[in-house]
Amino acid sequence: MAAVVVTPEDQRAVRSGSLDASDTSAVLGARGGFGRRAGLRVLAVALLLGVWWVISAWGEPDEVIRPSPGLVWDTFVQLNTVHDGVRGYNDMFLWEHLAISLRRILLGSVIGVVGGLVLGVVLGTVTPIRIMLEPLVTFVRALPPLAYFSLFVIWFGIDESPKIWLLAVAALPPVAVATAAAVVAAPVGLVESARALGARRIDVVRDAVIMSALPEIVTGIRIAVGIAYSSVVAAETINGLPGIGGMVRDAQRYNNTAVVLVGIIAIGISGLVIDGLLSAAGRRVAPWRGRV
Numbered sequence: 001m002a003a004v005v006v007t008p009e010d011q012r013a014v015r016s017g018s019l020d021a022s023d024t025s026a027v028l029g030a031r032g033g034f035g036r037r038a039g040l041r042v043l044a045v046a047l048l049l050g051v052w053w054v055i056s057a058w059g060e061p062d063e064v065i066r067p068s069p070g071l072v073w074d075t076f077v078q079l080n081t082v083h084d085g086v087r088g089y090n091d092m093f094l095w096e097h098l099a100i101s102l103r104r105i106l107l108g109s110v111i112g113v114v115g116g117l118v119l120g121v122v123l124g125t126v127t128p129i130r131i132m133l134e135p136l137v138t139f140v141r142a143l144p145p146l147a148y149f150s151l152f153v154i155w156f157g158i159d160e161s162p163k164i165w166l167l168a169v170a171a172l173p174p175v176a177v178a179t180a181a182a183v184v185a186a187p188v189g190l191v192e193s194a195r196a197l198g199a200r201r202i203d204v205v206r207d208a209v210i211m212s213a214l215p216e217i218v219t220g221i222r223i224a225v226g227i228a229y230s231s232v233v234a235a236e237t238i239n240g241l242p243g244i245g246g247m248v249r250d251a252q253r254y255n256n257t258a259v260v261l262v263g264i265i266a267i268g269i270s271g272l273v274i275d276g277l278l279s280a281a282g283r284r285v286a287p288w289r290g291r292v
Helices: 008-016 021-057 070-077 094-125 127-142 145-156 160-184 188-196 201-230 244-253 255-287
Strands: none
Touching: 008 094, 070 255, 094 127, 094 160, 094 188, 094 201, 094 244, 094 255, 127 160, 145 160, 160 201, 188 201, 244 255
16 A cells, blocks of 8 residues: 655644645545556556567567667667767757657647637537538548648648648647537526626627636647647658657668657657646646536
């Protein structure tokens, strides 16, 4: 059983009466739960590394098909240092490739999220427009990114523009669909109450409908950013270097599996961090979620 640590602040709060028995139990339960979750996640990573090591050590060594955890770690170190006169990968360190991809994801996601929010509110509040545009939004959402990336290359060339637009188009439909669905499902009583108090239509949409839909909108944004991040390799297929997706794609051409795995792990970990930040932001802007 995980040990629970009670801080002096908690003890003072209990003595002062600001925390009652139920609050104290909640504090202790939350901390105990966090310790158990952290322990289980560390155990899962350890088991994964153990299985990986066993598979890589089985039979004849094969750095292409079954690179070992040690080889991947050495590759990670090489990608972040100057090794034998070579600076990282393609004369850039791993974190520099990752930073360039994150910049592309940020720009594309911002464009897609803002466009999705505006479109979703319009779809949710104007029925004729929803009837006309909802099939188109669903059509675009069902397309894999590579299906329309070639068009963007034709229209915008092979520089940054097609990559940004690909990520933006990938991020827009999830936000639009989530926002429209949440706006349509806004409680009728809440809307009628706002109207009865003399609120204008724009005030009803802003203060009642959108605030009610905010938790679902945040979920849509998280999904959209995740889709944009998963599309970064496709976005960097053409002229992708520098960039983490371009690095993975380039290493695949030379069967450099260790570099591919380092890139995949870097994408996954940074994606977890970004999703965690978005989740924390969602709890901040919509703290009432799950409580009403």
